[in-house]
């Protein structure tokens with residue numbers, strides 16, 4: 530039988546309500562990427578990670594377990610898991626993330642901070658108070674729990690008198706720019722993705738990369754947030770020949786990732802279709818969302834070389 | 850036999866943003882949906898509007914399979930806010946069925 534929807538949604542929502550995150554990422558590991566960078570705490574402009582990249586190794590580990598449970602007799606026992614999870618954090622016991630994946634997510638965030646530094650942007654970071662944005666709970670429609678959590682996030686911004694927020698992924702951008710203003714009265718934060726900030730600053734590359742890659746747009750950037758030109762400008766200026774797969778730009782195909790928490794098998798089948806479209810135009814592809822990256826990487830199984838866009842941008846604009 | 854409950858749409862509607870009634874049942878959404886969810890969104894929306902609550906409740910998997918990717922929405926000739934409508938259905942299911 531498939532994973533029981535109500536109990537799985539319930540576990541994730543309980544985690545956000547009780548533990549401020551859908552999956553357990555300790556504050557220590559969530560801020561580890563910033564170690565040694567000397568970023569100021571807080572400030573008028575902050576880099577807000579929303580912990581999406583930090584969560585991905587845990588989501589991937591949990592999905593592996595879910596894939597095994599889905600369609601097995603154990604699925605029936607998820608309902609007991611929800612009751613136990615309120616007392617003991619069972620998702621922490623189930624999801625043991627891989628070291629290599631944790632390292633690559635750290636690297637992506639470091640790359641983004643370096644790029645912003647290179648563009649002359651003055652920004653701080655909230656360290657352990659850089660909370661998860663609640664994106665998955667929004668998607669799952671648990672709006673009451675989401676609203677309470679959004680207020681916690683806003684309280685932190687208020688505490689540090691934040692005015693401008695730079696985001697690193699499309700889900701967090703969408704939450705802060707389009708969802709939170711409808712949830713919080715008097716919301717007046719200015720929110721931009723780091724790709725928009727870099728494109729606006731007309732950064733000049735230090736090195737031309739001379740390679741070709743397909744681009745996989747994020748649905749949220751393309752259809753909700755209208756971030757389409759920026760990534761192409763930055764890649765092309767870096768000397769990259771950007772190849773458009775079938776269904777790209779505003780009509781991009783989804784990576785299937787949003788189905789992963791409830792229907793891991795379907796998510797993988799769908800990601801395989803996208804990988805096949807990408808393969809037709811290049812053996813390389815860039816993504817700009819941690820969910821796209823992980824879901825497509827899993828489906829590709831090494832058939833194409835997938836990288837977060839920041840990996841190429843840092844090589845070109847920071848010289849490596 | 851499915852029972853018809855004309856008040857059902859009001860139970861699902863949380864705000865003016867639930868605009869399933871704008872749907873003219875053209876089928877574009879089902880044709881472009883990457884998940885191949887034939888039922889979503891038009892048939893499900895129709896069930897909600899007609900108040901066939903049982904039919905909606907038995908399709909929980911379709912409701913939660915939607916990626917909220919909006920590929921259907923950008924192609925919809927009637928500007929139906931499909932993703933937001935699907936989220937309203939989830940909200941209803943979470944509250945009334947799963948008691949979350």
Ligand code: SF4
Pocket residue numbers: 871872873874875876877878879890891921924925926927928929931
């Ligand atoms: S594309 Fe829009 S109008 Fe056509 S069936 Fe779908 S929701 Fe209705």
Ligand code: SF4
Pocket residue numbers: 878881882883884885886889890914915916917918919920921922931932
């Ligand atoms: S938003 Fe949902 S129904 Fe519409 S195309 Fe995407 S997966 Fe299909």
